[in-house]
Amino acid sequence: MLSEIQKTHPSILVIGDLMIDNYLWGECTRVSPEAPVQIINVKKETKVLGGGGNVAHNLKTLGANVEVLSVIGGCAISNELKKIFKKINLNTDYLIEQKDRVQQKKRELFQLTNKSLGMTLKVMMTLIVIQKIG
Numbered sequence: 001m002l003s004e005i006q007k008t009h010p011s012i013l014v015i016g017d018l019m020i021d022n023y024l025w026g027e028c029t030r031v032s033p034e035a036p037v038q039i040i041n042v043k044k045e046t047k048v049l050g051g052g053g054n055v056a057h058n059l060k061t062l063g064a065n066v067e068v069l070s071v072i073g074g075c076a077i078s079n080e081l082k083k084i085f086k087k088i089n090l091n092t093d094y095l096i097e098q099k100d101r102v103q104q105k106k107r108e109l110f111q112l113t114n115k116s117l118g119m120t121l122k123v124m125m126t127l128i129v130i131q132k133i134g
Contacts, residue, residue, distance in 0.1 A: 011065040011066075012059055012067075013066075013067050014052050014056040014059070015070065016051055016052025017052055018049065018050075018051050018052055018068070018081055019051045019104045019105060020048070020077060020081055020105040021048050021105075022045070022108070023046045024040075024042050024044075024045050024110065025110050026041050027040065027041055029041045038111075040109060042109075053068065056068045057088055060088065060090060066090065067093075067094055068091070068094060069094040070094075071097075071098050072095050073099070073103035074098070077103040078097065082095065
């Protein structure tokens with residue numbers, strides 16, 4: 001199927017919820033003296049499309065002609081989502097803005113630990129951030 005997509009460049013419409021997956025990468029430097037909470041020194045932050053946007057991005061990367069139909073909110077997270085679409089050359093013409101819609105961003109914090117022979121990746125925390133204007 002992969003070679004079929006790369007050869008034929010099919011036109012595909014992705015319909016679904018969109019979100020931003022926001023990853024914070026770091027390492028634990030100490031434990032807080034006020035509570036048993038690890039203090040993470042964030043080294044890197046990445047933002048990618050999640051939900052239907054992830055599907056659309058993957059299809060486009062494989063060579064398909066992709067359009068996305070979805071309802072988004074009228075908020076900063078939606079503006080951020082449109083910027084990511086433009087950065088990876090996805091069309092925003094079929095993103096319908098609904099002012100009172102709550103848009104979401106999934107934020108995950110990862111701890112990287114360098115052991116003598118390899119790396120350990122540990123998910124420290126997952127937050128779902130929603131933003132509603134109005």
